[in-house]
Amino acid sequence: MNKPTLLAAVITLALSGCTQFAPNYNADLIITNGEVLTIDSNMSIIENGVVVVKDDKIIAVGEAELADQYRAPKQIDAQDGIVMPGMINTHNHLPMIAFRGLGEEGISNRLFAYFFPLEGEKLSRELIYNATKLGAIDLAQSGVTTYADMYYHMDEMAKATKEVGLRAVLGQTVIKFPVVDSSAPYGGIEYAQGFIEQYKNDPLITPAYAPHAVYTVSKEKLQKINQLSKQQDVPVLIHVAEFPNEETRIKEEHQANSPVEYMDQIGILDERVVLAHGIHFSEKDIELVKKADAGVAYNPMANAKGATGMAPAWDMYRSDVRIGLGTDGPMSSNQVDLWRTLSYATTMQRLKHDDRTIMIPEQVIEMATIGGAKALHMESRIGSLEVGKQADIIIVETQSANMMPNYDPYATLVFQANPSNVDTTIVNGQIIMENRQMQTVALDDVRGTIDAMEADISAFANELAKKAIKSKSLMD
Template identity: 75%
Template sequence: MKKLTLSLLAVSLLSACSQTSQLNHNASLIIKNGQVLTMNDNKDIIEQGVVVVKGDQIIAIGTKALLKQYSASKVIDAEDGIVMPGMINTHNHLPMIAFRGLGEEGIANRLFAYFFPLEKEKLSRDLIYQATRLGTLDLAQSGVTTYADMYYHMDEMAKATKEIGLRAVLGETVIKFPVVDAKEPHGGIEYAKQFIREYKNDPLITPAFAPHAVYTVAEDKLQEINTLSKQLDVPVLIHVSEFGNEAERIQDNTDKLSPVAWLNKIGVLNDRMVLAHSIHLTKEDIALVKQSGAGIAYNPMANAKGATGIAPAWEMYQQDIPMGLGTDGPMSSNQVDLWRTLSYAANMQRLKHDDRTIMIPEQVIELATIGGAKALHMDDEIGSLETGKKADIIIVETDSANMRPNYNPYATLVYQANPSNVDTTIVNGKVVMENRQMKTVNVKSINQEIDKIESDIQDFAKELAKDAIKSPSLMK
């Protein structure tokens, strides 16, 4: 009997030692005491929830019972805040944040008479790098953990993005006239090929092609990009149907097909594409998009500010077309965070359809998270809090006056929250911001560089506006 007792005691001690060893070595980060919005297929909400992270992945998610199974060197107490997937901005031109607030004099032909000339005169590698640092700082502070971008010198953007610690889909712009990083028309194709080779397997950067639009890129170049994107297995980002007269502006579109129908006709509309704006779509266009598997970047606030129209987002949502939210460039909506865009996403559709029951807050948060991941064809890795997915997580505090009461967390986020309510931002398992304090960069140094850029630009920009305001709209 004594031997049996000693044996049982030994087994018990071995088991306890094993559990202790497991508890001390099985996670790198634990978030506890949060209202966890998983954004999984069932939209599960876990009160007093726990998220367990090891390395760059979520390894467990559930109730506080998990605290008895896991330990970590770092534990974050969410203090009843909302724990949710990092938000995804599916369309941007981030370095244009250096020009934010310019060209607001009521310029009709803002893109060609103001944006493009301003870029031609002032863009440089250094400006793109410094402006991306500011832009990604803004994103991180507002809870956006992934963004998609179409611009120039994407290697500079990638470098700045990784310094802040965000995830990005970066598309090198291809356009039919010389630009800052390509002296020849459509020179962005060669630049993109080099950029893709450099960043193809990066943990944070997904390189892409970004033909500007159907009316600024030649047909054969769109087909070449399509072939390359298939060979290299990378996305293609493009503006489509942002303006109502794009069909007339497409060279050789003798049948005056819609932009979507034309892309389909020339054989480039497919599930590697992300279509930004997609405002002026017919039912037939929507059917083609659905059939192709292409993603949609819905930019309601920028489209309202630019008076370009209201996208048929509700119709596309009902048909389960992969769709996320975007802000467009910082000269289009003057912001890169998604918080005001959330309410625009719902309210513009309610006005369009004269129906206050559609696009409810839960659906809007879906667009900002897992919807954006699906639009970018990345939903196997990001967009929801689920075991095995990347640890891209934000904590939104609920103690501030504007966040109380919090009866419905989706409504609280869509109609009450603002960027300052984001307390913590985590990307790929790394804490980028905690307690509103950036952990990866010196904010003061970023601001000092932007001050220099502002001083250099402001006089030229004012003079340019005087000429640009005389230019008639291309939409007339």
């Protein structure tokens, strides 16, 4: 054999060897050795389960043997932890994390006498972007993979959210007075239209309209937003029945006995709407919400802290209303994660109904996952670990002292776990946090800007509190 022929034979043999031993990946990520809570229609639990991800989708869920059918460049050993869908926070005002801890001096009219003036003085594009980034890190570290929000400069919120890698439904606020992103009343409508056009087909951001409430947005503007939402096929987020007697604050003539009846009468209660709070819903209100196929965000911790009441969440759940859990803004509950909200969701309803058998942990976890997805009309995409759904997954470790023993994973999550037990957060197939280490952004990236923000806000906020504490309660 001459030298050229020998060289060709050697190259051919080498290439065939490379082909023989090259990895044949048919997945991107395999999670093994976990207690998998699928949150499917049967609420199936798979002991020592496996979840397989390719691109941004879940392609297989099953028993340990399933792992033998797949190869992936990335594998995660859950180490007997709980593998479950990412949690969904259905109502927030994330940039208000910049003001978290302020106004706690016992101010009665905290919304109008403190929140709004503080925002009017200190909000800016820069603050909203930086505060959103901090809040999104907080969410990711606590296992929230999707959140719904109502605020201003939603393009800044979208940018920060995508940098961290979370999924969000972002509603541009519309209100009857000038705000940080509009010098004219109701300028949020025009702002929202541009924002919706920009993010309409984004894989992580769902743009939306967010009229503040029926008593801060006129009937004509509410109806205009409803029509626009139909044309653009986007959600509408709104505060409803958070305070008693909201219907008396509506200026237009109407025959409604509640904000929900009013929304129904003027034709804006439909399947695109997500109603935040619903504290003062009547039985008829629940029937109307159910008939309209609207979603509800239940915020028990914020409502307890604000002494605004206990929403009839158990009644809504039993009526098969689309209901999920929310924290409200970081000035309302001081949290953006859902862990304490889980136990509040249970205990508040048991107190309300004087019945310790209701709102069992399995139902609360359902509400925090697929329930939130249903409230946002996203259950075909997220909220459970099923083939074809987006790979929004968290791993909750069970080796810490507070997680032992773990007889019932649902009870462990609702009554024992806290944000620090979240080990891994995955959104749309991307690992956002692993082994408690953020993979997309670092907290140190925003620490300096948050320190400067706190220094700038502190003095004004303290002086404002002295004035606001004298204001009459909104609920009087």
